[in-house]
Amino acid sequence: MDWKPNRHSHLTIQEQIVDWIKSRIEQGDWSVGTKIPTQRQLAMEFNVNRSTVQLAIDELKADGFLESKMGSGVYVANNSWNALLNRSQPNWQQHIESSIHKPNYHTIQLINEYEQMDQIIRLGTGELSPELLPTKQIEQSLKKISLDSKEIGYSSPQGSGKLRRILCNYLKKRGIQTNPENILIVSGALQALQLIAVGLLEEGSIVFQELPSYLNSVHPFQSSGMQMISISRDKHLADTLRTLKRNRQSLFYCVPTLHNPTGYNWSIEERKYFYNVCKELNIPIIEDDVYHELLFESPPPAIKSFDISGQVLYIGSVSKTLSPGLRIGWVVAPTPVIRRLADIKMQTDYGSSAFSQEIVAHGISSGLYEKHLIKLRKQLKTRASFVEEILEQRFKKIATWKKSEGGFYIWLRFHKPVVNKALFLKLIKKNVLINPGYIYETRDLHHIRLSYAYASFEELNEGLNILLELIQQ
């Protein structure tokens, strides 16, 4: 919001707020049924006391513009302004409720919302702290980039040829031999999953996954009507898959390197065994490898590197390593798959940002990216040790965890099932934001996905203290 009350106006602050809210309703910005921001949020935005906001809202309620719904907040009333002025407004709320795509879980919407606020301590955020981003280097690169007018027009369906050639070379290091025409540039790994969902699977197909799973916190497959089946990778894997798959189309989604949220890292043997089972059963694999570069020790080869039958759809991204704001990722897959996904991408958004692609191409080909990675891994390792030290000192009696092998996360398990939505909300009130385990596995009330990548050392320390306090209460 842009508006703030004017302290030098002849109107009181409360009157100004009332007028402003009325004008939002009048203009149709806040249509019937809109949930308005909380008093707390408005007070913060307007930089005024919460009691002033409350008085303004009470006045608007009394006049019939707003109404409270028990336990859920304040809404623009049905019989408000519009009725008075005999206006008809579309009932957007009804449109929204009957439409196709699932809303995000409420907890995740809250996370997205509160992440925007400066004073909040983010203990779970799956991204690099601003201070770990190579902002200055990227700024330097921007100065060196010379643009080709042809490259900043509408893109070819698969994305920049230059970037795809550079990636072919880059991916060799993880054992992947491929060609530019077997690569599709996407706007982040998440978009790759979205394209696969609508472009390669019939409704009702099975998507196998392990539990907990990142896929439960977003829902590209669920929103397209796929059936998610969670299984564990034990020695009965082949039998389990055979029994569950029957004659249905299926895919197996996995994160073999530094799994989100557990941080688990598959050994070579586990990778080979898994590949062979899926190959035998003709179950294609989505290998989501966005954390590949962040293993503290050198990473085992990608599953894709064993793939001689076009079984693996391989996904990478620079979101976790360079900058999520670039929105650049890639898929490596057999030609018909790439052509199909590229066709749908063209229908969806006509390609990814040419500028972002140019920046990534420059970063990788100049070697700056790899230099940055070496430093980044060190910094992450220091941060991991810092948090592990705090855990060791203060959480040992109530929780367990595994030492981090890389990436961002520690999958902290409390002995007791204390991690529920109430805890999440109580922490927000104390300006601490966590990623509770139930986002990744609905019935899990034991885990928190701790991230040592985002918050500052002081914040990590303070946030963990507040967490501990609330849990011990």
Place this chain on the structure above:
Amino acid sequence: MDWKPNRHSHLTIQEQIVDWIKSRIEQGDWSVGTKIPTQRQLAMEFNVNRSTVQLAIDELKADGFLESKMGSGVYVANNSWNALLNRSQPNWQQHIESSIHKPNYHTIQLINEYEQMDQIIRLGTGELSPELLPTKQIEQSLKKISLDSKEIGYSSPQGSGKLRRILCNYLKKRGIQTNPENILIVSGALQALQLIAVGLLEEGSIVFQELPSYLNSVHPFQSSGMQMISISRDKHLADTLRTLKRNRQSLFYCVPTLHNPTGYNWSIEERKYFYNVCKELNIPIIEDDVYHELLFESPPPAIKSFDISGQVLYIGSVSKTLSPGLRIGWVVAPTPVIRRLADIKMQTDYGSSAFSQEIVAHGISSGLYEKHLIKLRKQLKTRASFVEEILEQRFKKIATWKKSEGGFYIWLRFHKPVVNKALFLKLIKKNVLINPGYIYETRDLHHIRLSYAYASFEELNEGLNILLELIQQ
């Protein structure tokens, strides 16, 4: 494709091509059922004679690796390599055919494909010629941009606050009064349509449109199961809409400024009449205004500017004016709509490129964008006159058209129904690419969407000559 045969190898060119294709099949890149590129394309890519390619392909056919399907091309055979080596490969073709999203029309796939080739003359392309893009200015801006580390992380759901504030100010000039929280940044106008389709409409909703329509050349609504109904805006509009809508959810999609493909521009009266009818019937409007800045004379106010009931979803973009490679557009709409679309956008791709957003923000706020627009309109006007002159001299007897009022297009109508797929394909053989009218209205065989924005003057001249020749045959 990256590979080229080596002229100094001990193997013949033909042998090298055979080996290369075999290795593609072996690695699973070209899986069973993959349609391989045409001989013509391969010859061009490899920079060899077509007859050499043909010999290589004949050899692979004889050995059972490839097979021809009558009139459709050459495919990786079922009983190939894989069978020989007893490998199982996923049948991706089957996956693709049964999946959810519609493929692009074949003609549009061909357009996307041939647009990538350098020697082709593009008579229909809906984008600015590389020489009209302010590439140097953007390069200069890149040097001046100072990045904020916080801005290049994962984005807030609605996109950069800075850009949204700048847009609020920018949109005032077209009569639109709005707030940053009523704006969503999207990856181009096309993505806005996609988000609206899955986020605001129940399956089977009606999307009204005029004919011909840009929406027939992409299908965000069709792929989500909406029913497209085409109607004309005459004085019976209200009755027609009332009869057709019944109790169904519906939206009206329109392009009131420089319509694609006709170039038609609605007067103020038409805009007001249309708005009032839709308001009375409670039919929300999607106002797609991506050509707004390109009207040669000053544009009439946006329909959104009359909107006091939250009835209009307003869409803009910099693709047609600054650079399509930025992939930046916006939606202005009531709060619940924006929140809903932002939520789905987060689930789809976690936001648009922060770098692109920064570039657009810099361009608009520095005034460079408006400066560029003044020059651009002049250049487009000169190009329009150039093409109109050619039409006047050579096409007068066989076709009609209206003088362009701005934008990119002339909607050229041939007296006879000559614009069929055969003509499209014959023109490709002569290296000329057109956008035939049937992309925008299936049964239309009279029109071509000529674009004077892309090809050079020489190309426009030559391309139109070839077109004339073929049509007169």
